[in-house]
Amino acid sequence: MDAEASVEVHDLKKRYGDLEAVRGVTFDVAPGETFGFLGPNGAGKSTTISMLCTLITPTGGWARVAGHDVAKDPLGVRRRIGLVFQDPTLDEYLTAQENLRFHAELYRMPKERTAQRIDVVIEMVGLAHRRNDLVRTFSGGMKRRLEIARGLLHSPRVLFLDEPTVGLDPQTRVNIWDYIQRLRDREKITIFLTTHYMDEAEYCDRIAIIDNGEIVTMDTPDALKAAVGKDRISMRTEDDPKARAELGERFGLEATSTSDGLTFQVPGGEEFVPRLFAELDVPIVAVSIARPTLDDVFMNHTGRTIRDAEASTAERLMTNPMVRARRGR
Amino acid sequence: MSTTATTTLQAGAVPDIAPVAEHPQGATWIDDLRAATVVWKREILRFRRNRLRIITSLAQPILFLFVLGTGLGSVIPTGSHFHFTTFMFPGVICLTILFTAIFSAVSIVWDREFGFLREMLVAPVRRGAIMIGKCAGGATVATLQGIIMLVLAGLVHVPYSPVMLLELIGLMVLTATMLTAFGLFLAARIQEIESFQVVMQLFVLPVFFLSAAVFPIAKLPTWLGTLTRFDPLAYAVDPMRRVVFNAVHAPAKIRKQLSPGLSWGHWHLPIYFEIGVVLVVASALLGAAVYRFTRPE
DSSP states (O other), X not given: OOSSOSEEEEEEEEEETTEEEEEEEEEEEOTTOEEEEEOXXXXXXXXXXXXXXXXXXXXXXXXXXXXXXXXXXXXXXXXXXXXXXXXXXOOTTSBHHHHHHHHHHHTTOOHHHHHHHHHHHHHHTTOGGGTTSBGGGSOHHHHHHHHHHHHHHTOOSEXXXXXXXXXXXXXXXXXHHHHHHHHHHHHOOEEEEEESOHHHHTTSSEEEEEETTEEEEEEOHHXXXXXXXXEEEEEEESOHHHHHHHIIIIIOOOOEEETTEEEEEESSHHHHHHHHHXXXXXXXXXXXXXXXXXXXXXXXXXXXXXXXXXXHTHHHHTTOHHHHHHTTO | OOSOSOOOOOTTOOOOOOOGGXXXXXXXXXXXXXXXXXXXXXXXXXXXXXXXHHHHHHHHHHIIIIIIHHHHHTTSOOOSSOOHHHHHHHHHHHHHHHHHHHHHHHHHHHHHHTTHHHHHHTSSSOHHHHHHHHHHHHHHHHHHHHHHHHGGGGGGTOOOOHHHHHHHHHHHHHHHHHHHHHHHHHHTTOOSGGGHHXXXXXXXXXXXXXXXXXXXXXXXXXXXXXXXXXXXXXXXXXXXXXXXXXXXXXXXXXXXXXXXXXXXXXXXXXXXXXXXXXXXXXXXXXXXXXXXXXXXX
16 A cells, blocks of 8 residues: 555646636545545535546646546546446446446456456445346446446545435435445545535545535544534524523524524533523423534534535536536536 | 455455556557447447347338339339339448438437446546447447348349448448448537437438439439539448449449449549548548547536
8 A cells, every 4th residue: 555645635726717616625535544525515526526536627736646646647547546426327228247347348457357356346235146137227226336336346546436325315325335334444445425415424534524615624523523612502492582582692692593493502512501491581391402513513614504505506506517527528 | 566366255355456556557559449349349239239229220221212212213214124222222221321320329428418428438548449439339330230231132133242242341331430420420519319309300311312322413403413522421322332233234324324423523433532532531520529529628
């Protein structure tokens, strides 16, 4: 294994006319690390991954993947990476095995190793019994698993997973993560993934939160949550508007109304709740304390929830480069 | 790291994770050749698997040959020793090749729509290799369809002469390559499957009709005769027609009327010149298609 980072990115930028999709991101991913890009749709995750995979060329900065510059040696990068895209890229009129064979040829794997390697990866994703069936007969989860197997077939140094579970049902999502974790343990490769699911980012060793084309913060999920330093308190009262006003006046806290009542953040939640009961004039019906989540981390750094961010960046999504790359432009 | 370490598939074995770092350097063209070959194989595999497509794409040429050919033959005086369907035969072979080649080439739009094009475009090979494989695949499939049409030769009074058959197959390969390249060139601009109909109406049908594949060029009005000479397919139809006429007994008058050969002004083009035109157009179209598909974003 190389001692140096598997992925090195310095001030990487991508501009489409007036739109700055990526505004200069800098980060390193260590060998064997699982690194996640977390952010709303349209934040620049897919653009970044497309640049690292040499699908689109950066307009500024540089990036090296597995020691090769993405702009100067795209073929060198492509040989050493595996890719699993948001959208399926399988030939549905070929069998699972034929899809893998096609890939082996494109990546010029030594012929004597191909058959054995296909056995390994197809077994790993639990599709060995369906290897001779046409892919069009597969479910969405099976297709995604086959794509992961294919991404690993040529033993890449870095595996890129762009929203690996998007569009799958919750059960299948859990299964896919099961496979990803298993392969991380078995293949010991570097994984770079993007997701807009907070719970999935928890699987990463380290995450970078990206919003509007910039990295707003980057650390381990635990460290990010600890840095928030506040717990989230949700409560229901007999008069929410009045309680909300009192929270502002007496404690200087800004609460937001949700469909379940009120929610706000405060340091040391356990110590705060007794004060709340003692000092609030409005009777409290129910209260709960939650440790900070990655959603809180996102909110802390951007001032909005990831769901609100998705809505406001909907128009940016229209110019998503992955959509264009799929169109082959 | 070394690839010589053998791995066994026993339970709990660590899988072979030797990376491809030992990839032979400076042998990119071998990668490209292997990539082009596998793309070509995929086209053949998909063609063989789609029996319905093989049959349906023969329906149209058969209608042209036996229904249109017989119908027109009943009003065009060719004497009792020559059948108009014989004249139609090479043109209808071109029709078969045209539609199969365009359909194969435009399948790259389907590949794009269903994502498989991306699998090909991110591979560590030059995109030109992918396009050449795709072109070779489409041309092979179109030639195979044309060969199936050759089986019908006897029904339109064309003898199964081995020399003629070989010459026709050679011309078919050339024609199919040019037309597949034409299809790829068009496909580079097609962003949605729905545009396929537009391509057929605006480009493919005019190319077919202006090639004079189903009517004689001897007495065309000037405007149509001129347009015909600008249609590259005309330079593929004419050699095939000459080859067929050389293999059948046709009275001199009929030959002059139905297969006079293409001419520029008073210059009667030699068959090798016509073949040259097809080769040049095929290379130019393929080059343009590769260029259109390989521009980086």
